[in-house]
Amino acid sequence: MNSRGLKAGLIAASALMASTLMAAGPVHAAPTAPPAEAATVSHVQSEGQAALDAYWTADRMKSAKPANTINSGWAAEGRSVMPKAGQESVAKAPKAPVAETRATARSTVPRIGKVFFTQGGQNYVCSGNSVQSGNQSVVATAGHCTYDLYTGWVTNFVFVPAYNNGAAPYGKFTARSLHPTSEWAARNDISYDGAFAVMNTLNGRTLAATVGASSIGFNMARGLTYSAYGYPEASPFTGERLYSCIGKASVDRIGGTQSQGIPCNMTGGSSGGPWFVGSGPTGTQNSVNSFGYTTQSNVMYGPYFGSSIQSAYATAAGQ
Secondary structure, three states: OOHHHHOOEEOOOOOOOOHHHHOOOOOOOOOOOOOOOOOOOOEEOOOOHHHHHHHOOHHHHHHOOOOOOOOHHHHHOOOOOOOOOOOOOOOOOOOOOHHHHOOEEEOOOOOEEEEEEEEOOEEEEEEEEEEOOOOOOEEEEOHHHOEEOOOEEOEEEEEEEOOEOOEOOOOOEEEEEEEEOHHHHHHOOHHHOOEEEEEOOEOOEOHHHHHOOEOEOOOOOOOOEEEEEEOOOOOOOOOOOEEEEEEEOEEOOOOOOOOEEEEOOOOOOOOOOEEEEOOOOOOOEEEEOOEEEOOEEEEEEEOOOOHHHHHHHHHHHOO
16 A cells, blocks of 8 residues: 555544553563564554553543644654545545444444554544354454554553443453554554454453354455444443444545545544444455545445455454
């Protein structure tokens, strides 16, 4: 992907609180960069359950806001997370009708929740979903919710299934390892903005045993109809409720990425939320919320779940 021409923005992880709030957090070693190219990339998380339970208070979770600049490399080049404009030579795609793009508030779904983490000294929020695996412990999310070329691996990573207005009805599951696609880890390639986190057990139970898990599919047809779920937080949303959009996927005609777009007005905070084939959360997960363009209103893009993301999943599922 040509990020200079594309200026694509990651829509969801979020930047936030004052440094005084960060002082109470766990101490971390400097991030370790992944190999430049690798079939799979993994990173072990070391924060303990007690420390992260104490760190991610209800107030602190509510304070997490979408970042203006999640990717520090793009920020250094004057880019915005939700880009200001594409190349003038690229025509804008037509806007989808408002009725098709408006996200609908939903009741909580136990498998779907919010992801909280720290990166580059700031706290962020994404969305995620529990997916089926042999270890019963895998969460699907966006690659940019796990690793950034310039700030390294995230820390303090927790998954809060069925989050609702500060409540964590099933507790906070801590991550023991993170697994983005190799293309994301090597060059933050937005076409491959997918990742998986392997969660520790909580009170002696795995994530799937606690909240269930969705089926997941790879190398499926393009242009399917999807229902996308997430916790949008940037205005006009608050990040405290689950929302969804439903629409038919189309190709990226602005940036030329391999990602697909659906009509949806969800904003920052929804990144990493699941795309299900069909019209509801009982379907097969086949992508995640990833990015959008300011030159194209009300369209959400998600990476194609091909062989690369399948490899990352296989590594996570085998942990």
